[in-house]
Amino acid sequence: MNQLINKSTTMPRKALHLALGLCMTGLFACNGGGNKGEPSADSTKTAQSSAVDSTIKLPSGFTAATIAEDLGKARHIVVAPNGVIFVKLGNSKNGKNGIVRLQDTNGDGKPDQTTSFGDYGGTGIAIKNGYLYASSDEDVYRYKLDSNFNVTNPDNPEKIISGLLNRHEHESKSIALDNDGNIYVNIGAYSNACQLEDRKKGSPAQKPCKILDSAGGIWQFKADKPDQTYGTGVHYATGLRNVVGLDWNTATNSLFVMQHGRDQLHDLFPDMYDTKQSAELPAECMYELHKGSNCGWPYIYYDQVQHKKIQAPEYGGDGKKEGGKDAQDPVVAFPGHMAPNGLLFYTGNQFPDKYKNGAFVAFHGSWNRAPEPQKGFFVAFVPFNNGKPSGDWEVFADNFSGSPENTAAAKADHRPCGLAQGPDGSLYVTDDTKGYVWKISYKK
Amino acid sequence: MYCTRIFYGASAIALALVFMSQTGKSSIARGKDVYSQQCVACHQADGMGVEDTNPSLVKTKYVLGDKAALVRIILKGMQGVTIDDERYRNVMAPHVDLTDQQIADVLTYVRNSFGNKASVVTAAEVKAIRARTK
Numbered sequence: 001m002n003q004l005i006n007k008s009t010t011m012p013r014k015a016l017h018l019a020l021g022l023c024m025t026g027l028f029a030c031n032g033g034g035n036k037g038e039p040s041a042d043s044t045k046t047a048q049s050s051a052v053d054s055t056i057k058l059p060s061g062f063t064a065a066t067i068a069e070d071l072g073k074a075r076h077i078v079v080a081p082n083g084v085i086f087v088k089l090g091n092s093k094n095g096k097n098g099i100v101r102l103q104d105t106n107g108d109g110k111p112d113q114t115t116s117f118g119d120y121g122g123t124g125i126a127i128k129n130g131y132l133y134a135s136s137d138e139d140v141y142r143y144k145l146d147s148n149f150n151v152t153n154p155d156n157p158e159k160i161i162s163g164l165l166n167r168h169e170h171e172s173k174s175i176a177l178d179n180d181g182n183i184y185v186n187i188g189a190y191s192n193a194c195q196l197e198d199r200k201k202g203s204p205a206q207k208p209c210k211i212l213d214s215a216g217g218i219w220q221f222k223a224d225k226p227d228q229t230y231g232t233g234v235h236y237a238t239g240l241r242n243v244v245g246l247d248w249n250t251a252t253n254s255l256f257v258m259q260h261g262r263d264q265l266h267d268l269f270p271d272m273y274d275t276k277q278s279a280e281l282p283a284e285c286m287y288e289l290h291k292g293s294n295c296g297w298p299y300i301y302y303d304q305v306q307h308k309k310i311q312a313p314e315y316g317g318d319g320k321k322e323g324g325k326d327a328q329d330p331v332v333a334f335p336g337h338m339a340p341n342g343l344l345f346y347t348g349n350q351f352p353d354k355y356k357n358g359a360f361v362a363f364h365g366s367w368n369r370a371p372e373p374q375k376g377f378f379v380a381f382v383p384f385n386n387g388k389p390s391g392d393w394e395v396f397a398d399n400f401s402g403s404p405e406n407t408a409a410a411k412a413d414h415r416p417c418g419l420a421q422g423p424d425g426s427l428y429v430t431d432d433t434k435g436y437v438w439k440i441s442y443k444k
Numbered sequence: 445m446y447c448t449r450i451f452y453g454a455s456a457i458a459l460a461l462v463f464m465s466q467t468g469k470s471s472i473a474r475g476k477d478v479y480s481q482q483c484v485a486c487h488q489a490d491g492m493g494v495e496d497t498n499p500s501l502v503k504t505k506y507v508l509g510d511k512a513a514l515v516r517i518i519l520k521g522m523q524g525v526t527i528d529d530e531r532y533r534n535v536m537a538p539h540v541d542l543t544d545q546q547i548a549d550v551l552t553y554v555r556n557s558f559g560n561k562a563s564v565v566t567a568a569e570v571k572a573i574r575a576r577t578k
Contacts, residue, residue: 073496091531168524168533192535200521200537267485367494370484410494433495 053438055413057398061352064397064429064438067110071100071435075123076174076342076418077428078132080149085111087418088134090432091121098122099134101151102437109439117154123244124175124185125418128223133183135173137166140185140221160222161185163229165215169198170242176255178248183223184255185233188242189216193262193314194298201268205314209298212238216297218246218257218289237293239327244364245343245419251357252387255289256331258340258361262301262312263368269313277319279372280305284340285330286359286382296327304333332359332389338376339364341417341432345384348425351442358383360396362416362429365407373408377401379416379429397429397440471564475553478546482539483554491558499525499532502558511551511565515573518547544570 056064068074073090080086085102092098098118102111124135132143132151141157160183164173170188177183189211190198197203209216214230217238221228237257245258266278273281282301287293296302300309300323309324311317334340342362346355358381365376379397383390402413414431422428427440479487486498493500501507504527506514521538524531542550544567551570555562 169535171533197537198535202541203537264485267482270481367488367497368485370486370488371480409490409492410488411492415495 055399055402056438056440058440059396061444062397062440062442064440065109066436067439068102068114068437069435071437072097073121073432074100074417074430074435074437075172075432076125077420077430077437078125078127079420079422079428080127080145081423082149083423084149085420085428085437086125086127086132086134087430087437088122088125089435090123092119095119098136099125099132117151118157123172126175126177126183128177131223133160133175133177133223135175135185137171137173138162138164140164140173140175140183142223158226160224160226161228161233164219165190170215170260172244174244174246176246176248177223178255179250179253181223183221184236184246184248185219185221186240186243186246186257187215187217187219188260189240189297191216191298192241192264193268193312195314199264199268205298205312207315211298216240216242218243218255220291234291236291237287237289237295239293239295239297239299240287241297244339244341244417245361247343247345247359249288249345249387250347251345251384252288256343256345256359257287257289258343259285259287259295259297260339261285261336262298263337265313272313272319275371279336279369281336282310283330283333284336284338284363285334286332286340286343286361287328288331294327295330296324300324300327302330302333304335307333332382332393334361334363334380334393335375337366337368339366341415342379342419342429344419344421344427346421346427348421348427350425351427354383355381357385360419360427361393362419364415364417364432365401365410365412367410370410374410375407377407377412377415379419379427397438400431471549471552472556474546475549475551476557478542478550479553482542483550486534486536491554491560493532494534495530497532497534498536499527501554501560503560504528507554507560508562511563511569512573512576514551515547515565515570516577518542518551519574519577544568544574 053064053066075088075090077087087100097116098120101115103113104111105113120136122136126133140161143151143157167190169190174186192199194206194209195203218236220234220236240259242260243257249256261282261284265273266275283304285302287295299315303310311321311323340361341364344360361380363376366374377400378395380393381396382393400414400416401407415433417432418430420428429438487493491501518539522536547570548565548567551565
């Protein structure tokens with residue numbers, strides 16, 4: 001199904017067309033926003049600089065070009081309408097490079113101008129209504145953007161949300177914005193299964209699970225209001241162990257999230273689950289959320305083999321007993337532990353029709369399938385029609401780990417994390433192991 | 445005659461077991477069993493752990509260094525540790541239910557596997573450290 005693509009001339013030509021197209025529209029500054037931006041004088045060098053990465057396996061017609069390397073822990077990514085890229089880094093070295101801004105000023109398809117700012121690590125990044133939003137593991141900030149998508153206040157962002165819980169487990173605060181002035185923030189549960197002692201065999205569950213009061217869900221805040229915290233936010237959805245990938249779906253006008261399912265069914269309950277079951281279960285679930293949504297963690301998990309919500313063993317389950325009558329079903333259920341870190345609904349026109357309004361999911365890759373082989377390290381695709389999946393999920397971009405052996409041993413060269421769509425409909429993928437950014441393009 | 449042969453054979457095995465336990469070899473074999481039950485899910489079969497999440501056990505000062513500190517990690521658990529400039533975030537639960545012998549065996553296994561080479565840990569040492577650990 002997937003095949004190796006190696007057309008080294010595709011990308012630069014496409015990039016040139018894009019650059020020309022942007023100039024002709026007159027909407028965007030071609031001189032890189034007042035920065036030094038002479039057209040490339042050396043086209044040979046240009047052709048080599050945005051080389052196709054043939055290790056990434058894609059369906060026929062697609063190519064992946066490496067456009068950045070060694071950025072650090074490249075978490076989520078956003079691409080502005082003029083092609084400027086912002087990447088949120090997981091940690092801020094030297095106290096000033098938590099966010100990287102990449103710009104291609106000479107139109108060769110590969111960024112040649114890199115600036116950085118932000119004295120905090122984190123995961124979330126988004127652009128909305130002239131502002132760049134970014135999150136640390138406790139707070140959400142926003143920066144004013146000028147018409148060229150330069151940040152005007154890199155050292156003095158407006159802190160719009162603060163004091164969110166960070167207990168160093170599931171602490172990343174991913175963000176998404178709707179079109180009605182709201183921002184949604186994940187606050188992950190600082191726990192695997194809400195036991196009194198986290199991950200300790202035999203430790204009983206909290207009944208009820210108090211963690212859900214302040215974490216294990218999605219909170220909604222105003223996108224333009226400073227100094228918000230729990231008291232001023234809306235507890236939008238609950239029963240979500242940890243969400244890293246999330247996106248506002250403009251086709252359904254609703255929030256979709258990817259949950260990281262629980263770990264260690266076999267470690268904690270060896271009499272109920274063998275290592276093979278523990279590797280596959282529970283599902284990594286996609287949910288569509290509305291205000292008041294409950295996805296069931298920690299009381300239930302979703303079993304993608306039985307297609308049922310199963311009572312968690314900590315709460316009286318035995319691997320078969322159903323539970324969660326008040327919990328909603330997932331929209332899509334993937335195999336366990338693959339760690340979905342990025343979600344993007346594709347609205348572009350560049351890719352073939354089947355991709356329109358469908359979901360891309362970046363799977364960071366598993367560790368909790370040992371001693372079974374590990375799995376993931378790819379970008380999956382789910383086709384959607386009328387707001388619902390219209391077919392099975394499939395692997396879209398594969399082999400980020402470098403080889404099947406690397407995947408099996410969780411020794412990946414790269415781990416997909418963030419996804420973004422460019423103005424020309426290209427798909428961007430980040431890697432938080434070596435700090436790569438790929439631009440995936442399609443040509444008939 | 446036949447019985448005598450069995451007797452000699454059994455004696456030889458018994459002697460070998462004593463010898464192995466003195467040199468730490470049978471402890472390593474038992475420790476591997478404990479490792480595959482209690483540790484492999486996070487630290488992986490090759491002891492390399494998982495980037496950002498579960499620490500590596502390969503040639504780190506925690507594994508090769510002070511035995512008492514290592515025993516206390518098993519007894520008390522651990523979270524949020526920086527090893528060789530790499531931060532690991534996952535929670536390691538306390539494994540206080542393991543016996544002194546199991547802890548000694550698994551640590552002896554870990555300290556002499558994955559390219560590690562360090563002295564054995566005995567049940568008596570674990571017992572003494574456990575008594576001092578609150």
